[in-house]
Amino acid sequence: MSIRIIGIVIALALTACTHQTVNHDAPGDSGHAGVTRIDTGLMQGLGDARHHRLDSELLGRSFHLFDRLPEEYAEIPASRYPVLYLLDGGNTFPLLSAHHHYLRLGDETPPAIIVGIG
Numbered sequence: 001m002s003i004r005i006i007g008i009v010i011a012l013a014l015t016a017c018t019h020q021t022v023n024h025d026a027p028g029d030s031g032h033a034g035v036t037r038i039d040t041g042l043m044q045g046l047g048d049a050r051h052h053r054l055d056s057e058l059l060g061r062s063f064h065l066f067d068r069l070p071e072e073y074a075e076i077p078a079s080r081y082p083v084l085y086l087l088d089g090g091n092t093f094p095l096l097s098a099h100h101h102y103l104r105l106g107d108e109t110p111p112a113i114i115v116g117i118g
Helices: 003-015 089-105
Strands: 017-019 049-056 061-068 083-086 113-117
Touching (some): 061 089
Antiparallel strands (some): 049 061
């Protein structure tokens, strides 16, 4: 299957979803309403990860989206970063996010936005 077809399938699935805004603003949250900040107290390797929930009326199920922005993103939000999409985000996001965070400590990889779709 080509990358283009996979991208179209993901786009169609996500456009069939409606965003459920559940306000879980925690103290110290950066003001993103409807976004759950993941408690990474026991998982420091994840960095600043967030959770979004999308409910699809068409498919009759919900999708969980996880994202992690680079630390530099707050300082220079107009910068462009590569984006890595993980289609089995519930399982692969914690692993890859922690590994990417570890590689960033030694500047072995460029900053990137990581998105897990589960």
